[in-house]
Amino acid sequence: MSTTRSAMDASAPAGQRRVAAEVGPLPTSHPSVLANLPVTAAADGPSTASFIDPTVVIRNVRAITIGAKVYIGPFANVSARRGATIAIGNSSNVQDNVAIRAVGRDGGVVIGDQAILAHNASVIGPATIGAPGGAAAFVGFNAVIDGATVQPGAMVSSLARVAPGIVIPTGMKVKPGMDIRTQAEAEQESLGKVEPVTSGDIQFMNDVIHVNETLAAGYSAQAIESPRSVRGIGPNPPAPTFNPISHTPTLAGTPTTAPRFHNRIIGDVRMANFPRQLHRVMGRGDSIRADEASPFLVGSIARMSNRVTVHGLEHSDLILGDRDAFGFHSVIHGGSDSGQNPEETTVVGDRVRVGAWAVVFRSTIGDRVRIGRYAYVDGSTLAPGTVVPRGAIIVNNQFLGTVEWV
Numbered sequence: 027m028s029t030t031r032s033a034m035d036a037s038a039p040a041g042q043r044r045v046a047a048e049v050g051p052l053p054t055s056h057p058s059v060l061a062n063l064p065v066t067a068a069a070d071g072p073s074t075a076s077f078i079d080p081t082v083v084i085r086n087v088r089a090i091t092i093g094a095k096v097y098i099g100p101f102a103n104v105s106a107r108r109g110a111t112i113a114i115g116n117s118s119n120v121q122d123n124v125a126i127r128a129v130g131r132d133g134g135v136v137i138g139d140q141a142i143l144a145h146n147a148s149v150i151g152p153a154t155i156g157a158p159g160g161a162a163a164f165v166g167f168n169a170v171i172d173g174a175t176v177q178p179g180a181m182v183s184s185l186a187r188v189a190p191g192i193v194i195p196t197g198m199k200v201k202p203g204m205d206i207r208t209q210a211e212a213e214q215e216s217l218g219k220v221e222p223v224t225s226g227d228i229q230f231m232n233d234v235i236h237v238n239e240t241l242a243a244g245y246s247a248q249a250i251e252s253p254r255s256v257r258g259i260g261p262n263p264p265a266p267t268f269n270p271i272s273h274t275p276t277l278a279g280t281p282t283t284a285p286r287f288h289n290r291i292i293g294d295v296r297m298a299n300f301p302r303q304l305h306r307v308m309g310r311g312d313s314i315r316a317d318e319a320s321p322f323l324v325g326s327i328a329r330m331s332n333r334v335t336v337h338g339l340e341h342s343d344l345i346l347g348d349r350d351a352f353g354f355h356s357v358i359h360g361g362s363d364s365g366q367n368p369e370e371t372t373v374v375g376d377r378v379r380v381g382a383w384a385v386v387f388r389s390t391i392g393d394r395v396r397i398g399r400y401a402y403v404d405g406s407t408l409a410p411g412t413v414v415p416r417g418a419i420i421v422n423n424q425f426l427g428t429v430e431w432v
Contacts, residue, residue: 065092075246080257081290081311089128093118093139097242100290100313101333102126106134110151115139115158119238122290122313122335123355127151138163138178142234145335145357146383147171161196162231167357167385168400170431174206181223181231184357184385185402185419187431188212199223202402203419203429237318237340240265244317257285259301262293262317268340269293269320277301289313294320298348299327309334309354319343319360325350325376334358338372339388345373353382353399361388375410383432400432 065076076096082104084090089106093116098104103125106112110128114120118141126143128135128151135149138156142164149155149171156163160178165171169182173190176182181199188194188206195213204219206212211219244263249256260283261272273294274281284301289308291297293316299307309332316322319338325348334352338344338360352358358380360372374380374391381399389403392410397403400417407423414420417429 065096072243072246072250075242077242077245077249079245079290090114095239095242096120097238097245099124099145100315101311108133110134112151113137115141115156117235117239118156119143119235119242121145121147121238122315122337123311123333125149140178140231140235141165142231142238144169144184145337145359146333146355162228162235164227164231164234166202167359167387168355168383169200179223179228181227184387184404185383185400185429194220197223199227201426202404202421203417203427203431205430233340237265237268240267241317254285255283258287258289259284259291262315262320265317269318273316273320275316277304290315293317293322295322295324297324297327299324303327313337316344322346322360327352328377331356331382342371342388344371347374347376347378347393349376350374350378350380352380353384355383356380357385357387359385359387381416400429402429 074094076092078098079100081100082098082102085105090104090112092114095117096114097119099122101123102120106128108129109131111134112126112128114137116139118137120143123146124143125148126135133151135151136154138158138160140162141156144166146168147165152173153171154175156178163176163178164181166182166184168185170187174188175193177196179196180194183200183202185202186200186204192206192212198220200206200220211217244265245256248263259275261274264270264272275291275295277297278300289312291314295314295316307327308330311333312330314336318340319342322344324346328349329351331354333355336358342360342362344360372388375393377394378391380397383399384397384401387404390407392408394410395408395412397414398416401414402419405422406420417432419426
């Protein structure tokens with residue numbers, strides 16, 4: 027295996043040094059992670075490159091390998107310590123604010139080919155998601171895989187947790203908010219925590235893989251041409267099948283690029299705030315990424331805590347109102363809402379409060395709504411003034427219970 031030397035960013039705190047930007051010719055099969063910029067295949071260039079956003083924190087680079095066409099999004103954290111290893115296979119994606127932690131020789135993490143770790147998910151070793159050469163596997167928003175296995179062709183929905191030693195078998199999907207503590211719960215539909223993966227689920231996973239392969243190639247080409255363009259506030263790469271035009275974010279009516287800005291704001295994001303206001307109201311590790319869905323129309327933000335992710339599915343858009351506040355580790359995600367007729371895209375009204383670790387997905391949220399910590403709202407419309415309790419699971423306008431592990 028040929029590699030190039032990696033350099034460490036001496037400005038980062040001890041134990042949390044980021045890999046410096048560097049591009050080198052590498053083989054396509056599990057090359058060493060060398061840089062928070064493209065890891066480029068020797069023959070094919072950006073078309074098979076893996077892209078690591080410059081904000082990604084990587085600990086112990088020598089113990090971490092990735093394959094081709096991998097996308098690792100803003101503020102992901104990939105940490106291998108005390109003899110542990112992490113391997114990320116071909117065509118997989120590790121999205122914004124995902125955490126992968128491996129500790130000790132028996133605590134390694136294997137992310138197979140075509141694995142999807144959606145925004146803000148956590149994987150704690152020893153764990154396996156998918157398999158080399160296997161079918162797609164999926165871990166949803168703010169889900170936690172704690173020492174468990176998700177087989178190829180299996181899915182774990184948002185805000186679910188899978189406990190140590192459990193195997194989610196091929197063809198099964200963990201429902202939102204479930205806490206899987208026994209193997210029987212992972213396999214038996216009669217216990218109410220899992221259901222079969224559908225053909226629609228498989229198509230969804232394949233679409234996500236295609237989008238993120240495209241983004242890996244696009245960001246790689248963009249970074250090679252202009253390294254500063256993939257930092258801070260900047261443009262999205264053109265993606266012909268779903269977002270063909272590169273857009274620069276607009277802040278308070280002015281097209282804005284700011285490579286040194288401490289958060290990531292990407293693509294056709296039209297924000298009411300001035301840059302100086304964003305420094306005051308945003309936390310750290312926030313990602314507003316209009317590279318798949320666009321445009322994002324964002325009113326004046328009241329408060330955005332740390333590690334908030336705002337994104338959307340292809341062919342959709344997203345609207346956030348004025349004076350909204352978003353809690354730590356929350357996810358706001360756009361997408362067509364199959365629970366509505368006619369379909370609606372994600373709209374969050376004015377003066378909405380979204381609690382820590384909460385997820386809002388392809389829903390319409392009225393003014394002054396309060397969404398509790400760890401709540402999950404999917405495909406639903408919430409009337410103005412609605413209060414969603416802590417951990418509530420609301421899907422297609424139905425209350426399905428509460429998140430079991432919080």
